[in-house]
Amino acid sequence: MKRKIALALSVISLSAAGIAGTASSASATSTAEQTQAADALAGKLEVWDKNNFAGDRAVYKKSVYNLVDKKFIRTQKTVNDKINSFNNTTRKWIRLKQDIRLNIGHVYVAQPHSKDGNLDRNHDNPDNMNNEISRIKFM
Structure with a gap:
């Protein structure tokens, strides 16, 4: 009788551990999904190398101090000094700055x-x- 009770208790505890493990992995998944949803709501800055949102494209979700080493998507062409149009889908103001080497030049502030x-x-x-x-700064 004691063996049956011990066996039943161990089965119950294993089942409970399995349920708890499933619950924690489900909450981790929902947290990842929430983060992705927040990123989607946060938006992005898309830039193109041609007027009217044409040509090669690059996407940014955070500031980039120096665009010299950044490339357009699926090309080897650098973004630095090649941006001609943009689309800001974020809730943030973004500064598009000229000539970071000397920290001078004009600034375009995208609403x-x-x-x-x-x-x-x-x-x-x-x-x-x-x-x-040459520089993208999210405010």
């Missing part, structure tokens, strides 16, 4: 949820920033 298909002089951008951006 949250904004886009510009041509970084030549225009209403939103009094300075010509086509092919001039």
